[in-house]
Amino acid sequence: xxxxxxxxxxxxxxxxxxxxxxxxxxxxxxxxxxxxxxxxxxxxxxxxxxxxxxxxxxxxxxxxxxxxxxxxxxxxxxxxxxxxxxxxxxxxxxxxxxxxxxxxxxxxxxxxxxxxxxxxxxxxxxxxxxxxxxxxxxxxxxx
Numbered sequence: 001x002x003x004x005x006x007x008x009x010x011x012x013x014x015x016x017x018x019x020x021x022x023x024x025x026x027x028x029x030x031x032x033x034x035x036x037x038x039x040x041x042x043x044x045x046x047x048x049x050x051x052x053x054x055x056x057x058x059x060x061x062x063x064x065x066x067x068x069x070x071x072x073x074x075x076x077x078x079x080x081x082x083x084x085x086x087x088x089x090x091x092x093x094x095x096x097x098x099x100x101x102x103x104x105x106x107x108x109x110x111x112x113x114x115x116x117x118x119x120x121x122x123x124x125x126x127x128x129x130x131x132x133x134x135x136x137x138x139x140x141x142x143x
Contacts, residue, residue: 062124081096102140102142
């Protein structure tokens with residue numbers, strides 16, 4: 001559904017599981033297995049990790065998006081996310097990220113990029129309504 005001035009976009013995924021087995025999320029042509037049993041808790045992502053993965057995907061998609069709009073080039077990024085989970089009620093309480101962008105481009109304005117990511121990220125904005133987010137963006141020169 002689209003609405004003039006306020007754009008509403010509908011997303012749809014499918015997920016399934018079997019009793020005493022793990023589950024799978026199906027998104028477009030991708031499938032992501034995740035843990036619902038104890039037997040694979042060391043090898044498959046859990047729902048909290050998938051949540052943080054979505055947060056990471058939002059940030060990295062916006063790095064690419066804003067590299068075009070802000071006209072800077074980069075070779076790659078590394079993003080590390082740490083989060084604290086509260087027990088009662090169970091929820092994410094604090095997310096801290098460190099984003100390293102590998103670039104020699106002097107036009108890369110990290111302060112503006114950070115502002116744009118924080119202002120225009122769908123997942124970022126959804127999460128910040130319920131949890132504290134802090135982070136930094138650093139540029140590393142290419143050798």
